[in-house]
Amino acid sequence: MSTPRNLVLAAYASGASTRREIVEVTLLDPxxxxxxxxxxxxxxxxxxxxxxxxxxxxxxxxxxLSEECAP
Amino acid sequence: MCSSCNQxxxxxxxxxxxxxxxxxxxxxxxxxxxxxxxxxxRKMGNWPATTVEVGSADIVVNEEEFRILDLPGISSLSxxxxxxxxxxxxxxxxxxxxIVAIVDASNIARxxxxxxxxxxxxxxxxxxxxxxxxxxxxxxxVDIEALxxxxxxxxxxxxxxxxxxTAGLEKILTQTLAQLKSHEIDRSAPPLxxxxxxxxxxxxxxxxxxxxxxxxRPTLSDRVxxxxxxxxxxxxxxxxxxWIVFQSTTTLASPFQNWxxxxxxxxxxxxxxxxxxxxxxxxxxxxxxxxSGVGTLLTFLPVMSIxxxxxxxxxxxxxxxxxxxxxxxxxxxxxxxGKALLPLIVGFGCNVPAVSATRALSDAxxxxxxxxxxxxxxxxxxxxxxxxxxxxxxxxxxGTVVFGMYVVSITxxxxxxxxxxxxxxxxxxxxxxxxxxxxxxLPTTTFVFADAWLRxxxxxxxxxxxxxxxxxxxxxxxxVPISGDHQFANTPVNESxxxxxxxxxxxxxxxxxxxxxxxxxxxVTGFVAKEVVIxxxxxxxxxxxxxxQLIISDLGIKLKQDFERSSSGHSSAAVIAFLIFLTxxxxxxxxxxxxxxxxxxxxxxxxxxxxxAIAWLLAVxxxxxxxxxx
Numbered sequence: 170m171s172t173p174r175n176l177v178l179a180a181y182a183s184g185a186s187t188r189r190e191i192v193e194v195t196l197l198d199p200x201x202x203x204x205x206x207x208x209x210x211x212x213x214x215x216x217x218x219x220x221x222x223x224x225x226x227x228x229x230x231x232x233x234l235s236e237e238c239a240p
Numbered sequence: 241m242c243s244s245c246n247q248x249x250x251x252x253x254x255x256x257x258x259x260x261x262x263x264x265x266x267x268x269x270x271x272x273x274x275x276x277x278x279x280x281x282r283k284m285g286n287w288p289a290t291t292v293e294v295g296s297a298d299i300v301v302n303e304e305e306f307r308i309l310d311l312p313g314i315s316s317l318s319x320x321x322x323x324x325x326x327x328x329x330x331x332x333x334x335x336x337x338x339i340v341a342i343v344d345a346s347n348i349a350r351x352x353x354x355x356x357x358x359x360x361x362x363x364x365x366x367x368x369x370x371x372x373x374x375x376x377x378x379x380x381x382v383d384i385e386a387l388x389x390x391x392x393x394x395x396x397x398x399x400x401x402x403x404x405x406t407a408g409l410e411k412i413l414t415q416t417l418a419q420l421k422s423h424e425i426d427r428s429a430p431p432l433x434x435x436x437x438x439x440x441x442x443x444x445x446x447x448x449x450x451x452x453x454x455x456x457r458p459t460l461s462d463r464v465x466x467x468x469x470x471x472x473x474x475x476x477x478x479x480x481x482x483w484i485v486f487q488s489t490t491t492l493a494s495p496f497q498n499w500x501x502x503x504x505x506x507x508x509x510x511x512x513x514x515x516x517x518x519x520x521x522x523x524x525x526x527x528x529x530x531x532s533g534v535g536t537l538l539t540f541l542p543v544m545s546i547x548x549x550x551x552x553x554x555x556x557x558x559x560x561x562x563x564x565x566x567x568x569x570x571x572x573x574x575x576x577x578g579k580a581l582l583p584l585i586v587g588f589g590c591n592v593p594a595v596s597a598t599r600a601l602s603d604a605x606x607x608x609x610x611x612x613x614x615x616x617x618x619x620x621x622x623x624x625x626x627x628x629x630x631x632x633x634x635x636x637x638x639g640t641v642v643f644g645m646y647v648v649s650i651t652x653x654x655x656x657x658x659x660x661x662x663x664x665x666x667x668x669x670x671x672x673x674x675x676x677x678x679x680x681x682l683p684t685t686t687f688v689f690a691d692a693w694l695r696x697x698x699x700x701x702x703x704x705x706x707x708x709x710x711x712x713x714x715x716x717x718x719x720v721p722i723s724g725d726h727q728f729a730n731t732p733v734n735e736s737x738x739x740x741x742x743x744x745x746x747x748x749x750x751x752x753x754x755x756x757x758x759x760x761x762x763x764v765t766g767f768v769a770k771e772v773v774i775x776x777x778x779x780x781x782x783x784x785x786x787x788x789q790l791i792i793s794d795l796g797i798k799l800k801q802d803f804e805r806s807s808s809g810h811s812s813a814a815v816i817a818f819l820i821f822l823t824x825x826x827x828x829x830x831x832x833x834x835x836x837x838x839x840x841x842x843x844x845x846x847x848x849x850x851x852x853a854i855a856w857l858l859a860v861x862x863x864x865x866x867x868x869x870x
Contacts, residue, residue, distance in 0.1 A: 172437050172440070172441050173440050173441060173444045174436075174437050174440055181674070184569075184572065186565055186568050186569075186578060186673055186674060186675050187465075187469065187565055187674070187675055187676075187677055188674070188676070188677070189462065189465065189466075189677075191674075197444065198349060198444070198447050198448075198451065198453070200347065200348055200349030200350065200447065201349050201440065201443065201444050201447060203349065203350065204349045204350050204353050204440060204443065205440060206674060207315075207350065208353075208436050208440065211315075211316065211318070212436070215674070216600070218579075218582055218600060
C-alpha cells in the first residue's frame with residue numbers, strides 16, 4: 170500500500186535528494202515530508218550529519234573538531 | 241508548587257480545582273498563551289525534585305476555578321530530554337483533567353502528529369490553533385471546522401500575542417470541564433494505538449481535507465535552487481564557481497607572494513648566512529634546508545588565505561549545500577551511495593580524516609570503495625603544489641590549470657569507484673542521502689574570517705611541523721656519503737644517500753617527460769606530505785646550486801630549465817603529466833595508515849599499488865599524447 174512514508178522512500182530510491190524534489194515527486198504536503206524525515210531520524214532509519222566543506226591540512230592533528238569528524 | 245499534582249483521584253470526585261496542561265511542540269506559542277490566560281497569577285519555578293522549570297497558575301474563568309500548567313515543549317511521546325520526560329510524566333498522571341494541545345498552523349503536520357499521540361492517552365483535549373496569521377501569509381489556509389471534524393475535537397483559533405481568541409478558548413475550557421464534571425465526556429473506550437506509519441497517514445489525510453496551500457508560486461529562493469541544483473545548469477554553475485575561485489586566488493595572491501618571497505630572500509636570509517658562514521654544515525641545514533624549504537612554502541600563505549576566504553564565503557552564503565546536491569548526482573552515476581559525498585568532501589581538505597569519515601557509511605563494501613577512492617580527491621596540500629607549478633609554467637592561465645586538476649581529481653574518483661564497484665567489490669546496497677538546503681544569506685564577516693583562519697592556522701602548523709621535520713631528514717640524507725671519499729655534511733648531493741635514491745627512481749619517469757632527479761626526489765618525499773614537494777624542490781636546487789645559495793624566486797627558472805630538458809622541449813605536456821601524477825599517486829603515509837586502520841594492510845597496499853600504477857600510466861599517456869600536440 171502506498172503510504173506517505175512509502176512514497177517518500179520511493180522518491181529517495183528514484184534519486185530525489187532534497188525536500189523540494191521529494192515534494193515534487195510525491196505531491197505530498199511539504200510538512201508531511203518534513204514529518205516523515207523527522208520520524209525516520211528519530212527511529213534511527215536515517216542519520217543526520219553535518220556537511221563539512223573540507224578539513225585542515227595535516228588531517229586530524231590540528232583540528233579542534235576532529236572528534237566529531239568520524240561518527 | 242503544585243501540591244495537588246500528585247493526587248490521583250478522579251476529577252469528577254475530587255474536591256480540587258481541575259488541572260489543565262498546555263502541551264505542544266517547542267516554539268508554538270505555548271508560553272505566550274499561558275501568559276495571556278494566567279495574567280498576574282502565574283508562578284514560575286522548578287518542578288519538585290527536578291531542575292525543569294514549569295509555569296503554573298490558579299485562575300478563575302466564568303466562576304470556574306482551575307489550575308493551569310505550562311509544560312516544557314515536547315516533540316513526541318518518546319521523551320528525548322529531561323524536559324520532555326517531565327512533560328511525559330505529567331501527561332501520564334491520572335489527576336490531569338484536560339489537555340490544551342497547541343497546534344502551530346505554520347508547522348501543522350508535525351503538531352498534528354504529536355496530537356495523534358496525545359489522543360491515545362484517552363484524556364479530554366481541546367486544540368488551540370496558533371500562528372494562523374503567519375500560516376496565512378505563507379499561503380497555508382486551515383479550515384478550522386474541517387480540522388475539528390477530522391480530529392473529533394474542539395479547535396479554537398488563538399493569537400496570543402494580540403489576545404485574539406483567548407476568550408473563546410477560555411469558554412471552551414470551562415464548557416469542557418463542566419462536561420467532565422457531569423460525566424458527559426465518554427472516556428470508556430480509548431482509541432486504538434497507531435503505529436508511526438498509520439499516524440502519518442492519518443495526519444496526511446487530515447491535512448488533505450483541512451489545509452489548502454495557495455502559495456504555489458515558487459519563491460525566488462526556490463527558483464534559484466532549481467537552477468543551481470539542476471543536472472546541467474547545476475554542474476555548469478559549480479564548475480564556473482570553482483574556476484572563479486582558483487582564478488581569483490592565483491591572480492590576487494601573486495603580488496603578496498612576491499612580497500613574502502623578497503622578504504625571505506632579501507631580508508631574512510642574508511644576515512643568517514653571515515652568522516653561519518664559519519659553520520658550513522649548519523648553514524646547509526638552516527639556509528639551504530629550513531629557510532629555503534619552509535620559506536618557499538610560506539609564500540603560499542596569501543594563496544591559502546584568499547582561497548579559504550572565498551570558500552568560507554561560499555559556505556556561509558548557503559551555496560555549498562547546493563553544490564553538494566550536484567555532487568550527489570555524480571556520486572550516484574558512479575554507483576556510490578549519496579552518503580559517500582560526506583567523506584569525499586572532507587577529502588578535498590585532507591584525505592586522512594576523509595578515510596575515517598567513511599565510517600558514516602553502513603555498508604562495509606561502500607566504506608571500502610569510498611576509502612580506496614578518497615586518495616584521488618585533490619587535498620589542500622596538493623593545491624599548494626598545483627598553484628606553485630601552474631604559476632611558474634602557465635602564468636595568467638594558472639587558475640584554469642588548477643581548476644583542470646580538480647576536474648581530473650573528481651573524474652578519477654568517479655571512474656575508480658565505478659571500476660571497484662564493477663570488479664573487485666560488487667553487490668553494495670543503496671544508501672540514500674537527503675540534503676537540507678539552508679536559506680541563502682549574506683555571509684557574515686565574523687564567520688568567514690574565523691572559518692578561514694581555522695584553516696590557515698592548520699596550514700601554518702603543517703609548515704612548522706611535518707615540513708620542518710622532513711626538511712631536516714632530507715638534509716641528513718644529503719649529508720650522508722655513500723660513495724667517494726667524503727665527510728658527513730660535506731658531500732656532493734650526487735654521492736649522498738638522497739642523491740642515490742632520487743637518481744635511482746628518475747628513470748621511471750623517462751616516458752612521462754620529467755626524468756629529473758630534483759623532481760623524482762621531491763615526489764619521493766611527497767609521500768610524507770604533498771606540500772613537502774615544494775620544500776624539497778627548493779632544498780634540492782639550493783644544495784645543487786654552484787654557490788650553494790638559491791634565491792627563492794630563481795626556483796621557477798631552474799624548474800623550467802629542467803622540465804624543458806627532460807621533456808626534450810615539450811615542457812607543457814611534461815608539466816601537465818607531472819600534475820596528473822601528483823593528483824593520482826599516494827597522498828601521504830598518514831592516509832595509508834588511516835586506510836590500514838580502517839580496512840587492513842592488504843587493502844591499504846592494494847590501494848597504493850592502484851594509485852601508483854594509475855598515476856604512472858596517466859602521466860605517460862598525457863605526456864606521450866601531449867608531446868604530439870604541443
